[in-house]
Amino acid sequence: MRVVSPLETIMPRDLILGTAGHIDHGKTSLVKALTGVDCDRLPEEKARGITIDIGFASLPLGEFHLGIVDVPGHERFVKNMLAGATGIDLVAFIVAADDSIMPQTREHLEILQLLDIQHGVVVLTKADLVDDITREVVELEIEDLVKGTFLEGAPILSTSATTGAGIAELKSTLEAICQKIIQRSEAEWFRMAIDRSFILQGHGTIVTGTVISGQLSVGDELTWHKTDGALEPVRVRSLNHHGAAVTTVHRGQRAAINLPGVPHEMVARGQEIAANGYLEPSKVLTVQLRALSGQRRPIKHRLPVRLHIGTAEVMATVSLLDCDRVEPGSSAMAQLFLDSPVTAVWGQPFVVRDSSAENTLGGGRIVQPNATKLRRRHLESMEWIERLGSDDLDTRAVASAWFSGFRGFAPNDLVRDAGWKTDAVDSAIQRMMAKGDIVELVLPPARKVYVHTDRVQELGERIMQCLAGLHEQTPLMTNHDRQKTLARLDYIGNEPMLQVIVDRLIKTKQLVGDARRIARSDFKPKLSANQRKLKDRIVEEHKKAGLAPPEPASFVNLAAGNATSLKDIYEVAIAEGHIVRVNDEIFLDAEVDALMRSKVTERLAPGPGATVAEIRDLLGTTRKYAIPLCEYLDRIGLTTREGDVRVLAITQSR
Ligand SMILES: Nc1nc2c(ncn2[C@@H]2O[C@H](COP(=O)(O)OP(=O)(O)O)[C@@H](O)[C@H]2O)c(=O)[nH]1
Numbered sequence: 001m002r003v004v005s006p007l008e009t010i011m012p013r014d015l016i017l018g019t020a021g022h023i024d025h026g027k028t029s030l031v032k033a034l035t036g037v038d039c040d041r042l043p044e045e046k047a048r049g050i051t052i053d054i055g056f057a058s059l060p061l062g063e064f065h066l067g068i069v070d071v072p073g074h075e076r077f078v079k080n081m082l083a084g085a086t087g088i089d090l091v092a093f094i095v096a097a098d099d100s101i102m103p104q105t106r107e108h109l110e111i112l113q114l115l116d117i118q119h120g121v122v123v124l125t126k127a128d129l130v131d132d133i134t135r136e137v138v139e140l141e142i143e144d145l146v147k148g149t150f151l152e153g154a155p156i157l158s159t160s161a162t163t164g165a166g167i168a169e170l171k172s173t174l175e176a177i178c179q180k181i182i183q184r185s186e187a188e189w190f191r192m193a194i195d196r197s198f199i200l201q202g203h204g205t206i207v208t209g210t211v212i213s214g215q216l217s218v219g220d221e222l223t224w225h226k227t228d229g230a231l232e233p234v235r236v237r238s239l240n241h242h243g244a245a246v247t248t249v250h251r252g253q254r255a256a257i258n259l260p261g262v263p264h265e266m267v268a269r270g271q272e273i274a275a276n277g278y279l280e281p282s283k284v285l286t287v288q289l290r291a292l293s294g295q296r297r298p299i300k301h302r303l304p305v306r307l308h309i310g311t312a313e314v315m316a317t318v319s320l321l322d323c324d325r326v327e328p329g330s331s332a333m334a335q336l337f338l339d340s341p342v343t344a345v346w347g348q349p350f351v352v353r354d355s356s357a358e359n360t361l362g363g364g365r366i367v368q369p370n371a372t373k374l375r376r377r378h379l380e381s382m383e384w385i386e387r388l389g390s391d392d393l394d395t396r397a398v399a400s401a402w403f404s405g406f407r408g409f410a411p412n413d414l415v416r417d418a419g420w421k422t423d424a425v426d427s428a429i430q431r432m433m434a435k436g437d438i439v440e441l442v443l444p445p446a447r448k449v450y451v452h453t454d455r456v457q458e459l460g461e462r463i464m465q466c467l468a469g470l471h472e473q474t475p476l477m478t479n480h481d482r483q484k485t486l487a488r489l490d491y492i493g494n495e496p497m498l499q500v501i502v503d504r505l506i507k508t509k510q511l512v513g514d515a516r517r518i519a520r521s522d523f524k525p526k527l528s529a530n531q532r533k534l535k536d537r538i539v540e541e542h543k544k545a546g547l548a549p550p551e552p553a554s555f556v557n558l559a560a561g562n563a564t565s566l567k568d569i570y571e572v573a574i575a576e577g578h579i580v581r582v583n584d585e586i587f588l589d590a591e592v593d594a595l596m597r598s599k600v601t602e603r604l605a606p607g608p609g610a611t612v613a614e615i616r617d618l619l620g621t622t623r624k625y626a627i628p629l630c631e632y633l634d635r636i637g638l639t640t641r642e643g644d645v646r647v648l649a650i651t652q653s654r
């Protein structure tokens with residue numbers, strides 16, 4: 001027996017029924033016979049007597065409430081059928097008894113399969129127009145058609161919208177099917193693909209769609225995903241469900257959302273309204289792509305297609321990852337490069353049609369809703385993509401972590417990127433950490449991110465390698481400026497993450513260092529005991545001498561006459577931050593340098609410049625040093641020369 005939650009006992013269970021089938025087979029008439037609503041609402045639809053765009057009706061069915069989406073059967077409006085079929089729970093698959101199976105009967109069935117629809121009933125319409133023998137023949141043809149699909153073994157009911165025959169039986173059959181549908185959780189994040197929008201006098205813009213997941217209440221704040229991939233915050237002023245004002249809407253319902261402040265002309269079918277932080281627009285999708293067996297031609301690498309996902313339709317190019325063609329009836333991993341971004345989640349079904357919109361070529365499921373370009377035939381990423389396509393949730397979570405790369409991921413990303421339920425992500429994270437698959441890092445100020453262990457390892461290796469290179473270049477230098485070292489890894493684009501990894505490397509003793517300077521712990525500077533002594537002596541002498549420092553040549557004797565070695569020792573002292581280079585002859589103690597800069601800044605800040613002589617007096621030094629010091633200050637960008645005087649370079653540029 002099914003366990004009924006308290007919520008369900010007080011509320012009818014909402015499900016969405018879609019129609020499908022060839023044009024003129026009686027879909028719209030059937031919906032009218034069931035509900036009394038004529039879904040052909042557009043003037044053009046009335047005039048031509050055909051359905052062009054999707055129409056909506058609703059049908060109470062005992063404990064259920066069905067929202068009905070009536071779709072067009074015309075081959076030219078398959079894109080509207082696709083928009084309508086998104087989010088449906090069950091289908092009324094319609095075949096006219098006097099016409100039997102026609103092209104869009106087949107195409108719609110293929111699309112329903114690609115969209116992973118699981119439940120439905122076959123309705124044989126216009127039964128009043130045929131005799132029993134004809135009807136039985138058509139039934140046999142249908143049984144043949146649906147063999148191997150979700151409709152195999154589904155009830156086939158004869159109806160007539162004209163006489164009303166079979167309508168009552170259809171209702172009870174639909175109710176029985178509804179009983180079998182397991183309601184998906186409403187605890188998920190809210191998501192609705194827009195299929196229509198209009199302006200209501202005095203209220204502003206209304207957008208409508210089928211609620212695909214979660215629930216929404218009046219006053220909620222959401223994200224509107226625009227066509228260009230831009231995100232905009234919106235607030236729900238009021239809600240409407242099949243013509244009645246309501247305070248909440250949830251999964252399985254049709255909804256009309258009043259979004260004041262949203263310009264109507266900016267709203268388009270294909271955009272989505274979703275919980276903040278849930279969806280991310282992307283122009284690259286990784287997918288499992290199946291070519292329809294009914295197609296004669298394979299789907300080739302680089303084929304331009306029309307992608308239909310949610311209610312969106314976007315031009316895209318297929319990139320097959322490990323083959324050159326997908327033969328009819330088979331599948332392959334692929335990437336789709338889109339002309340404009342769409343929002344998707346892991347496992348979401350999609351359909352591709354040819355660029356002229358004449359044939360449905362295939363479809364499949366999203367494996368990466370926010371992909372980056374993958375190298376073709378790249379073994380490692382193919383293996384991870386296979387894992388991301390797995391049925392096992394944990395396998396997917398680890399693969400998703402791997403693809404989140406150096407950026408890492410937040411627990412909720414698993415909902416969008418790996419098909420996890422919101423309430424299960426925390427335990428998934430704990431399991432992955434326990435197994436050593438992922439590492440938790442805390443980025444300042446206190447943001448937790450999770451990174452795949454391989455990536456943490458890789459970042460560590462890059463930092464270690466970078467330092468190895470620096471150590472080799474300057475074998476006398478005991479350690480390196482932390483900031484400057486990490487700046488060499490700028491291309492990783494995640495400085496805070498690098499800082500955290502450096503801290504870990506210090507903790508695990510692969511590095512020695514602090515907030516300012518770092519070195520590999522296995523590095524020994526090649527300074528001999530005598531050289532080290534000499535370096536200390538040089539640093540000492542410069543500190544004492546202030547702005548009249550000793551010449552390097554004066555130490556040559558102490559360096560056993562070796563001028564190259566002396567130069568290296570100076571480099572070590574500079575790299576360690578003890579002294580700075582003014583020119584090749586003059587070096588200053590670092591603190592003396594800092595003091596000099598602040599004195600000059602203070603003196604020049606009020607405006608009028610200073611001559612070399614004035615700066616000489618200000619610093620209390622001699623002409624011998626004053627000119628090189630002024631040139632040094634120009635070079636480091638503190639001052640600039642204007643005729644005979646120096647002014648602050650910053651003042652100058654203002
Ligand atoms: N005799 C008869 N005609 C029907 C029946 N259902 C629909 N029709 C007619 O078939 C035509 C197409 O119907 P419609 O519902 O618009 O088909 P759709 O294109 O599948 O939506 C219309 O002229 C209807 O009046 C039926 O049960 N019996």
Ligand SMILES: [Mg+2]
Nearest residue numbers: 027028050051
């Ligand atoms: Mg119709």
